Amino acid sequence: MNPIDNTRSPLRARLLSCPLAWAAAASVAVVLGVGMADPDLVGQLQLAQGFAELVGAVACGFAARHAAGRARLTWILFAVGLGIWCATDFAFGISVAVGWEVPDAITIFDAFWLSFYVPMLTAVGIIYRGLRTERGWQGLLDGALIALATAVLAWVWVLAPLVVESSSRLVMAVDALYPAFDLAAIVSLGWLMVRLGADSPLWLRAVALAFGLQALADLSYIAGSLLGARVEVVSAAAFTAAGWLWAVAARFRTRAPVRTWTASPRSVPPLWSQLVPVACGLALVAVAFTGPGRVVTAAAVGGVFLMVARLIAVLVMDRRLLAERREVSEMRATLLAEERYARQVADEARAAVAQQNERLKELDRMKDEFVAMVSHEFRTPLTAIHNYLYAVLEGEVGALEETQRRFLTVVQRNTDRLARLVEDLLLFAQIHDGRLSLTVDELDVGELLAESVESAGPAARNAGVRLQQGGDPTGLTAGDRVRIGQVVDNLISNAIKFTPHGGQVHVDLHASGDAIVIEVADTGPGIAPDEIGQLFTPFYRTRHATENVVPGTGLGLTISKAIVESHGGAISVRSREPRGTAFRVVLPIATTVAEETAVEPIGALR
Amino acid sequence: MTQPPLILVADDEDDVREIIVFRLERAGYRVICAADGDEALTLAFETSPDLALLDVMMPGRTGWEVTRALKEDPRTASTPVIILTARSRDADLARGFEAGADDYIRKPFSPEELGARVKAMLVRR
Numbered sequence: 001m002n003p004i005d006n007t008r009s010p011l012r013a014r015l016l017s018c019p020l021a022w023a024a025a026a027s028v029a030v031v032l033g034v035g036m037a038d039p040d041l042v043g044q045l046q047l048a049q050g051f052a053e054l055v056g057a058v059a060c061g062f063a064a065r066h067a068a069g070r071a072r073l074t075w076i077l078f079a080v081g082l083g084i085w086c087a088t089d090f091a092f093g094i095s096v097a098v099g100w101e102v103p104d105a106i107t108i109f110d111a112f113w114l115s116f117y118v119p120m121l122t123a124v125g126i127i128y129r130g131l132r133t134e135r136g137w138q139g140l141l142d143g144a145l146i147a148l149a150t151a152v153l154a155w156v157w158v159l160a161p162l163v164v165e166s167s168s169r170l171v172m173a174v175d176a177l178y179p180a181f182d183l184a185a186i187v188s189l190g191w192l193m194v195r196l197g198a199d200s201p202l203w204l205r206a207v208a209l210a211f212g213l214q215a216l217a218d219l220s221y222i223a224g225s226l227l228g229a230r231v232e233v234v235s236a237a238a239f240t241a242a243g244w245l246w247a248v249a250a251r252f253r254t255r256a257p258v259r260t261w262t263a264s265p266r267s268v269p270p271l272w273s274q275l276v277p278v279a280c281g282l283a284l285v286a287v288a289f290t291g292p293g294r295v296v297t298a299a300a301v302g303g304v305f306l307m308v309a310r311l312i313a314v315l316v317m318d319r320r321l322l323a324e325r326r327e328v329s330e331m332r333a334t335l336l337a338e339e340r341y342a343r344q345v346a347d348e349a350r351a352a353v354a355q356q357n358e359r360l361k362e363l364d365r366m367k368d369e370f371v372a373m374v375s376h377e378f379r380t381p382l383t384a385i386h387n388y389l390y391a392v393l394e395g396e397v398g399a400l401e402e403t404q405r406r407f408l409t410v411v412q413r414n415t416d417r418l419a420r421l422v423e424d425l426l427l428f429a430q431i432h433d434g435r436l437s438l439t440v441d442e443l444d445v446g447e448l449l450a451e452s453v454e455s456a457g458p459a460a461r462n463a464g465v466r467l468q469q470g471g472d473p474t475g476l477t478a479g480d481r482v483r484i485g486q487v488v489d490n491l492i493s494n495a496i497k498f499t500p501h502g503g504q505v506h507v508d509l510h511a512s513g514d515a516i517v518i519e520v521a522d523t524g525p526g527i528a529p530d531e532i533g534q535l536f537t538p539f540y541r542t543r544h545a546t547e548n549v550v551p552g553t554g555l556g557l558t559i560s561k562a563i564v565e566s567h568g569g570a571i572s573v574r575s576r577e578p579r580g581t582a583f584r585v586v587l588p589i590a591t592t593v594a595e596e597t598a599v600e601p602i603g604a605l606r
Numbered sequence: 607m608t609q610p611p612l613i614l615v616a617d618d619e620d621d622v623r624e625i626i627v628f629r630l631e632r633a634g635y636r637v638i639c640a641a642d643g644d645e646a647l648t649l650a651f652e653t654s655p656d657l658a659l660l661d662v663m664m665p666g667r668t669g670w671e672v673t674r675a676l677k678e679d680p681r682t683a684s685t686p687v688i689i690l691t692a693r694s695r696d697a698d699l700a701r702g703f704e705a706g707a708d709d710y711i712r713k714p715f716s717p718e719e720l721g722a723r724v725k726a727m728l729v730r731r
Contacts, residue, residue: 372693372695375692375693375694376663376692376693378692379692379713379714380619380622380692380713381621382713382714383622383692383713383714383715384619384621384622384625386714386716387622387625387626387629387714387715387716387717387720388621388625390716390717391625391628391629391717396628396632419714426694430695435695437696
């Protein structure tokens, strides 16, 4: 028989489709019907009961074949138990049929019937052992406790008062054992079903119900012997149904190993499942103290021990749980502390950053004020010097001797140099802060070049350098006239400065695509390959310039580059063959230069 | 024959003020001068000059404040004002224009530039 995976299909559907269930129902109906009609046929009806038990035993045997490990042992035990029961029933039936009178005493058959419970309850115990629920042992102890309490209390208050003769008391006691064992099994399995809730598998429910029906049968037997009623029909029907239920359970056993279906037990058992065993225990304590008889007192004391064992089991489990919980809360506390610390660190960092920002803002403001102050403080005396010198050199305050004139001209030249230096530094400060702004207008680059070449004429003549302009005479674009003029002046003056006597400086303009190209080329000594990449960095001076002490701050090209790039253009340098340097400025023709553009602060200086 | 134009020069730097006065008088203008903003304003109201040359950074009132005061007063509202400034950032120049200045001259300026701008402003008027 193949087991069915009962995790998904609904219960009712499975039962309705199972032939065993139909057979069970049919056989029970027959027993009841015939038994009700003619009570004397009960002996024969017990054959039906035996047959049902046989079917159950065989089914459990087959289930054991297909199971593994603990599950296999469980089903083997069920099969053995059912086999004993079935064989005993057949033996009994045959004896009765042969003519043996059933005495009102304990018989050998009782021994066999009672021995049925040994494998059955062992199997229940194994089911518990295979589980990984918390408080597994507690369930077993609860079962035993409740069963014992029920038996003792039933005896003390119900059965004993009804039985008068002492020999009948023994019989009654043995008869009471049956339902007591049934109850023990029911409570243990039922407790498990309570824990699993809706996840209880079908076979577990079927086994519990089978025990329930057996308990019903056993109780009705006792009732019959007490009250003298003919209740064999009820027991026969109940036993038959129980046998078939065992078969159904075996048919629907879970394929998975027993322990895996306890993966999600309820974490907290319901309150009443804790209180009932305690109440039973207390009742047993009461009976033990009032002592209605030696056997009963012994049983009650046994129950008290069970109670104590249960308490110990609870405590042991609880301690383990408590330890786990403490570990978890310790971990949680550690995590919270770490989180708090991390947050604190983050807050401190944030505060430090905010403070740093404030400092930087303050520094920025101070630098701004410094630059403004420098502008004023340098430019004011330069104004005075320049203007007074002019008046003197023009002869407006008296005639000058040649030497005086010459000397004062030197003063003027150096003053102008100083003034240019101040302007360069202040412009560089603006560029560095990203505060360079342009006044953009229509610009004729050719005209600008012509002006620059003309004003650089005297310097070129002094240096013995031939200065020429070539290429297109005009080139229209949009730009800041003053700034672009500065760039051109800078390139031309550099070329003149670094070209030896007799050399040439050529200024060229031509259009190329959508751009205007300005080239300033000289025949000077050129720039070394390792220095050519650094030319535009602030304050950079070539070895040649330093060795020959050529005047300059190292800012001219930096400023030129910033101006050109803020126009959307590019400036580059290359060495000429056989010797010399050529600077090239490319300016876009399109009027895409935004007014008031801010130039990116130069990265090297940050 | 009309008198030569009267120019008010205000600058707290004595050297600069004196060379400007020298330059303008040589060019044939009449010049009065003040060493701070309040004095400049008083003189302006008293004499109604044809042009005011005002430095920005002065004690008392700044050149901007003097400009604003001149432009708001009906007696001097039509007087052209040129601001002399060592501060060259566009924000500073804009402030001058916002205050009502008609033009500016950046320091350090050359004598030629000073002469040209003054002449241009007077002609415009």
